[in-house]
Amino acid sequence: MNMSRCLITQREVQSFIEGCMVAVGTKPGHAKSLAEVLVEGDHRGHYSHGLNRMDMYVKDIQTGICEKDGEPTIVKESVATALVNGNNLLGPVVGNFCMDLAIRKAREVGIGWVVAHGSNHFGIAGYYSMQALKENMIGMSYTNTSPLVMPTRAKECTLGTNPISVAAPAKDGDSFVLDMATSAVALGKVELHHRRAQRRGPGAHRGCEETGGYKGYGLGLMVEVFCGILAGAQYSRHVRTWKVTDKVADLGQCFVAINPENFAAGFNDRMSDLLTLHRNLEPAELDTPVLSPGDPERSNIEKCAKLGGIPYHINVVNHMNGVAKKIGVTPLLPTNVPVPE
Amino acid sequence: MNMSRCLITQREVQSFIEGCMVAVGTKPGHAKSLAEVLVEGDHRGHYSHGLNRMDMYVKDIQTGICEKDGEPTIVKESVATALVNGNNLLGPVVGNFCMDLAIRKAREVGIGWVVAHGSNHFGIAGYYSMQALKENMIGMSYTNTSPLVMPTRAKECTLGTNPISVAAPAKDGDSFVLDMATSAVALGKVELHHRRAQRRGPGAHRGCEETGGYKGYGLGLMVEVFCGILAGAQYSRHVRTWKVTDKVADLGQCFVAINPENFAAGFNDRMSDLLTLHRNLEPAELDTPVLSPGDPERSNIEKCAKLGGIPYHINVVNHMNGVAKKIGVTPLLPTNVPVPE
Numbered sequence: 001m002n003m004s005r006c007l008i009t010q011r012e013v014q015s016f017i018e019g020c021m022v023a024v025g026t027k028p029g030h031a032k033s034l035a036e037v038l039v040e041g042d043h044r045g046h047y048s049h050g051l052n053r054m055d056m057y058v059k060d061i062q063t064g065i066c067e068k069d070g071e072p073t074i075v076k077e078s079v080a081t082a083l084v085n086g087n088n089l090l091g092p093v094v095g096n097f098c099m100d101l102a103i104r105k106a107r108e109v110g111i112g113w114v115v116a117h118g119s120n121h122f123g124i125a126g127y128y129s130m131q132a133l134k135e136n137m138i139g140m141s142y143t144n145t146s147p148l149v150m151p152t153r154a155k156e157c158t159l160g161t162n163p164i165s166v167a168a169p170a171k172d173g174d175s176f177v178l179d180m181a182t183s184a185v186a187l188g189k190v191e192l193h194h195r196r197a198q199r200r201g202p203g204a205h206r207g208c209e210e211t212g213g214y215k216g217y218g219l220g221l222m223v224e225v226f227c228g229i230l231a232g233a234q235y236s237r238h239v240r241t242w243k244v245t246d247k248v249a250d251l252g253q254c255f256v257a258i259n260p261e262n263f264a265a266g267f268n269d270r271m272s273d274l275l276t277l278h279r280n281l282e283p284a285e286l287d288t289p290v291l292s293p294g295d296p297e298r299s300n301i302e303k304c305a306k307l308g309g310i311p312y313h314i315n316v317v318n319h320m321n322g323v324a325k326k327i328g329v330t331p332l333l334p335t336n337v338p339v340p341e
Numbered sequence: 342m343n344m345s346r347c348l349i350t351q352r353e354v355q356s357f358i359e360g361c362m363v364a365v366g367t368k369p370g371h372a373k374s375l376a377e378v379l380v381e382g383d384h385r386g387h388y389s390h391g392l393n394r395m396d397m398y399v400k401d402i403q404t405g406i407c408e409k410d411g412e413p414t415i416v417k418e419s420v421a422t423a424l425v426n427g428n429n430l431l432g433p434v435v436g437n438f439c440m441d442l443a444i445r446k447a448r449e450v451g452i453g454w455v456v457a458h459g460s461n462h463f464g465i466a467g468y469y470s471m472q473a474l475k476e477n478m479i480g481m482s483y484t485n486t487s488p489l490v491m492p493t494r495a496k497e498c499t500l501g502t503n504p505i506s507v508a509a510p511a512k513d514g515d516s517f518v519l520d521m522a523t524s525a526v527a528l529g530k531v532e533l534h535h536r537r538a539q540r541r542g543p544g545a546h547r548g549c550e551e552t553g554g555y556k557g558y559g560l561g562l563m564v565e566v567f568c569g570i571l572a573g574a575q576y577s578r579h580v581r582t583w584k585v586t587d588k589v590a591d592l593g594q595c596f597v598a599i600n601p602e603n604f605a606a607g608f609n610d611r612m613s614d615l616l617t618l619h620r621n622l623e624p625a626e627l628d629t630p631v632l633s634p635g636d637p638e639r640s641n642i643e644k645c646a647k648l649g650g651i652p653y654h655i656n657v658v659n660h661m662n663g664v665a666k667k668i669g670v671t672p673l674l675p676t677n678v679p680v681p682e
Binding site for chain 2 (some may be wrong): 009075076078079080081083102109110111113115117151152153154155156158166168176178180215216218219221222224225226228229230231232235236237252258260262263264265266267270271277278281282283284286288289290291292293
């Protein structure tokens, strides 16, 4: 049993985040979109991109550095592509708009490739790529982020964690979901370590040096090409420093949908075989089965279902309750039930 | 000075490989396409995917396991996508066909996403992605390969080196060219080590264990999704074992072109700034400047220009001369000039 963790239902977290965002003036639909992405992050076990980040979004709206109302607009469009202006709205508002558009295009011509400038942090990249699964399509999403990673051989950070997500549907609701930072460590994980431990953990800058590596550097730049460069947003060293709140983010993001109907028949069957083949491999160590991308998240979702809620560290909840109190929102009520490890 | 290396001009290597391929019955245009890709591999310093592999292609044609004549065919097509049957032709014949098609589609609708089944080894992935640079477009290419990499936690190899290449044009002929195996080490490098040293080096299987790592595994699977799975080709463990020559390869490949004209204006300027920004970073160690993807290959091309040819290890040349002798082709004549290191 772990006394430092508490259980909160998805519905409670969702309405708590919505409430806080609306309290500072966010359009209700936008608050709902953000809350959904953050709760899904926690639900999938990516706690670094969930409730833990709520204070940042609240502050972005409070300071007016992020727009609380409006809609993204299409700047340029073909049957298969679009350039979108996110109009400095919350990242999930921009992400949902672009992913919907990419899926509509993929339905018509087999692929939709949509990039946005003027966006903000959008939570877990996997949330958007996974929207395509509902349409039995492959989905992809990419975003640039504040510089925290040093290129190979360099002494200065010029690239963010620049995540990549690719989702592909198998049979019977099964799927492949890759959702990874191109750097060795996601920044959110460092932050979360700080908040939980309430002391300094391994710093992002020191992390940089450990995370050099030619391939991560190359892939991080590839994400910049798809995002900041293609969209005409900020990129690389020009992206504002992490936690700077007096400068608009203008992040670049990329959303893709690919319709397997336009390619070889039997896609879902082959996907299922690919996943099963790997899960059934004899493991090198008996108690650590071979997983397919998306399986750790699937386990976390099952764990939450068994527990009847999402387990949070008490320090994260206390911190967010403090934020809520200042803006007149009812705090989360953590259960008194200790959470099994 | 290195007495174990010799200098051969690009033109000589090109016509030597063409001659060998034609001698075993390959259609001249196909032999030319293959020779161009292999010479470009050597020219860019990817010696593992150049002349060193010629014997494999000669054998593929001799045994009839790869077709020596014919053309790829389009199976299914939209304005933005295509499924191509490579008809078991040489990889470069399939690759050129698909990349041309992707570029034509990108010219019309901003993107072309083309996948092929029934293909064979296509040399360096960068050769195809770079075709898009001539049209001022972003190019991408992916291929699956014979299983040589163990998934994280597993004891069996189920994935190939599954390379990714992304090329993007900057100003004045400058460019970003990422060309990397998703595994930690490219197989060709192991092979080349064997041929040069004429003894057993670190084996591919041992390499597998070192190359586990969650991210490489995830990206290797992503390449399978784009290639074998989407194209309906062989995939993962179903791809024939490396150097098996009694079974058709039926590799899956993916070729993409993206037209920056369909997105934000100023693409080339931003690309140049991104590359320059990184090259000008203060290096962590004085004598190792920070590079952009494609720079090591650019240096190798400059080195070849200065030398007046491509430097080859004498053992590689002797081996290929042996192959040529058996099929009645005039051997390469290595110069007697020692090659400076």
